[in-house]
Amino acid sequence: AVGYLLALDVVRVDVRVAAKALPMLCLLLWQWPPLGRYGRWIFAGLALSLLGDVLLDVGPGLFLPGLGAFLLAHVSYVAAYVTVSRQPRWGRALPFVFLAVGASAFLWPHLGEMALPVTAYVAVICVMTWRAWAMLGSPGLARRAQGFALAGALLFAVSDGLLALKLFVRPLPGSGYAIMLCYWAAQWCIAVSARELRPSDASRTLQAEGVGSSA
Secondary structure (H helix, E strand, C coil): CHHHHHCCCCCCHHHHHHHHHHHHHHHHHHHCCCCHHHHHHHHHHHHHHHHHHHHHHHCHHHHHHHHHHHHHHHHHHHHHHHHHCCCCCHHHHHHHHHHHHHHHHHHHHHHHHHHHHHHHHHHHHHHHHHHHHHCCCCCCECHHHHHHHHHHHHHHHHHHHHHHHHHHHCCCCCHHHHHHHHHHHHHHHHHHHHHCECHHHHHHHHHHHCCCCCC
């Protein structure tokens, strides 16, 4: 991670890509073998994030495939959180509905032909953050692990928000470092949540809960 931060201004693409990929490779090795359905979905999300990292740094022509890889990573994280709790908890969704609408409305004039892909990505990351909060308090995952998952989701949203400003509006001073620090902290928190899964609890959680609507 430190190597990538030092290589942010390096012209050689291979150096930047290698430095950026290493932290995610370490997380994947740490997660192997993944534990239970939750762990497998988290592992898939980490692997897709690694793919997205590489694609985004190789060149601007691969921005859409990179964005797609990260979108699928968030879908994987959503799938992981749903294995712990399927309760919608709509009250916890509302802040992220407002966030998705507000962020999309703010970015839309700056996006051009990227408007639809980026708006879809904003919606998916807001769903991911909602589902991380929605599972908070469920018995299928240790409470500490749930806290890490939520912290990771929120940090991911902050990182991607700063990245959107940098790419489409106006970069903030030092934003490149803030983006990557928040991103790696997010992935680490999400990975930690999978290390504390109680696999035997997840199936019992789904049987006990059903689909409720409490906030």
